[in-house]
Amino acid sequence: MGLAIELDGLRALVTGSGQGVGLGIARTLAAAGAEVVINDLSDERATAAADAIRAEGGKVVTSCFDVTRYDVVETAVKQLGGVDVLVNNAGNAGGVGWPGMKPFAETEPADWEPFLRVNLYGVMNCVRAALPHMIAKGYGRIVTIVSDAGRIGESHMGAYCAAKAGAAGLTRGVAREVGRHGITVNNISLGTMRTPMSEGMWSNPDNQQAKALLRQYMIRRPGDPSDPAGLTAYLASPMASWITGQTFPVNGGYSVGQ
Numbered sequence: 042m043g044l045a046i047e048l049d050g051l052r053a054l055v056t057g058s059g060q061g062v063g064l065g066i067a068r069t070l071a072a073a074g075a076e077v078v079i080n081d082l083s084d085e086r087a088t089a090a091a092d093a094i095r096a097e098g099g100k101v102v103t104s105c106f107d108v109t110r111y112d113v114v115e116t117a118v119k120q121l122g123g124v125d126v127l128v129n130n131a132g133n134a135g136g137v138g139w140p141g142m143k144p145f146a147e148t149e150p151a152d153w154e155p156f157l158r159v160n161l162y163g164v165m166n167c168v169r170a171a172l173p174h175m176i177a178k179g180y181g182r183i184v185t186i187v188s189d190a191g192r193i194g195e196s197h198m199g200a201y202c203a204a205k206a207g208a209a210g211l212t213r214g215v216a217r218e219v220g221r222h223g224i225t226v227n228n229i230s231l232g233t234m235r236t237p238m239s240e241g242m243w244s245n246p247d248n249q250q251a252k253a254l255l256r257q258y259m260i261r262r263p264g265d266p267s268d269p270a271g272l273t274a275y276l277a278s279p280m281a282s283w284i285t286g287q288t289f290p291v292n293g294g295y296s297v298g299q
């Protein structure tokens with residue numbers, strides 16, 4: 042007899058799941074039986090992601106909206122009839138050359154906006170829109186993808202660190218409010234991943250930044266989108282009903298917990 046994570050009968054919205062980490066999570070949730078809602082800014086990416094999951098036998102629909110706009114988020118979640126599982130994954134990790142990646146003392150307030158809008162307000166918008174449906178149902182699972190940059194700190198990414206730390210704080214506050222409704226709220230804090238966003242760095246064998254980064258990881262490879270996917274599926278399942286308000290590092294041993 043095997044142990045399986047069962048998400049049959051649950052609808053799971055994964056934001057920013059047209060590629061990268063979100064797509065890895067969406068594939069795994071679908072494989073566990075959830076009906077997955079692929080969200081992205083890009084229709085093309087969302088459609089391709091949904092086609093791939095359908096080809097693997099998963100149940101999937103698309104819902105393309107911008108998580109930074111509360112009005113459209115609320116409308117989309119209402120049109121879906123609510124979701125049982127919300128994975129807040131949409132983010133801009135600040136790839137190499139991203140404007141605003143510089144010492145904080147050299148930034149302007151306008152540089153902070155793109156990071157705060159997606160990584161903090163985007164999460165707040167989705168959580169706010171999803172909660173009334175979850176409360177009415179008496180079941181909900183929220184998993185927010187945050188970053189070791191916000192948990193531990195990373196130079197030249199001050200606004201991104203602030204946004205991710207803010208999103209992690211939202212999790213803890215909301216978890217306290219909604220546990221009595223059967224809703225859990227947790228964070229997964231990622232180390233450096235290999236996704237389309239960072240592909241340029243990893244595909245260049247001479248990239249010194251990539252080499253220096255890997256020396257800090259006990260498991261000497263960047264994270265793959267499949268790495269946080271199994272934990273997300275578990276946290277999304279009824280099995281994880283007594284785990285809430287927590288932050289779980291998935292980071293190849295970049296940091297050591299106590």
Ligand SMILES: NC(=O)c1ccc[n+]([C@@H]2O[C@H](COP(=O)([O-])OP(=O)(O)OC[C@H]3O[C@@H](n4cnc5c(N)ncnc54)[C@H](O)[C@@H]3O)[C@@H](O)[C@H]2O)c1
Nearest residue numbers: 057061062081082107108130131132188231233234236238
């Ligand atoms: N890549 C890393 O090294 C790394 C490290 C730590 C944390 N993270 C976090 O993991 C998550 C996923 O990162 P990734 O590397 O897969 O990124 P990615 O850029 O490869 O993919 C992100 C997807 O989100 C979508 N998106 C962006 N803004 C959106 C918006 N406003 N509304 C809806 N969709 C939007 C994009 O179109 C894209 O398809 C992000 O929250 C990121 O901050 C990534």
